[in-house]
Amino acid sequence: MDDCIFCKIVKGEIPCYKVYEDDDHLAFLDISQFTKGHTLLIPKVHVNNYWELNDPKGIAIVLQKIGKHFKDLGYKYVDTLTFGRLVAHLHFHLVPHNGDDSEWEKGLSGLEYFHNNKRFSPEQLKLIAEEVKL
Numbered sequence: 065m066d067d068c069i070f071c072k073i074v075k076g077e078i079p080c081y082k083v084y085e086d087d088d089h090l091a092f093l094d095i096s097q098f099t100k101g102h103t104l105l106i107p108k109v110h111v112n113n114y115w116e117l118n119d120p121k122g123i124a125i126v127l128q129k130i131g132k133h134f135k136d137l138g139y140k141y142v143d144t145l146t147f148g149r150l151v152a153h154l155h156f157h158l159v160p161h162n163g164d165d166s167e168w169e170k171g172l173s174g175l176e177y178f179h180n181n182k183r184f185s186p187e188q189l190k191l192i193a194e195e196v197k198l
């Protein structure tokens with residue numbers, strides 16, 4: 065898809081803060097960082113929905129791998145949500161956090177989150193990606 069931001073990231077036309085990559089999948093920091101380490105996992109192929117994947121098991125295995133890695137880094141929880149509408153390319157949000165000290169519990173609303181994309185500088189995002197990458 066020519067106008068898809070995630071396809072452009074896969075092709076390297078738009079930079080990202082990479083967390084994980086294999087032949088079929090890419091994970092990178094969500095620029096808005098709902099919590100520190102908030103990561104998006106996408107298939108490299110453009111589909112809108114999970115059930116459209118030829119290999120749905122493949123991305124589930126990567127999801128588990130990243131989730132376990134975040135737990136190993138010391139996060140108590142890794143909330144996982146799936147979307148494919150606002151950016152019409154299937155993406156899993158992995159939101160690592162530790163409970164009551166996180167933004168999740170402070171009640172950052174969805175709207176605040178979507179307008180929160182200046183929270184960290186590019187240099188800070190680079191450091192966060194290095195901390196959480198596989």
Ligand SMILES: [Zn+2]
Pocket residue numbers: 065068069070071072109110111152153
């Ligand atoms: Zn796409």
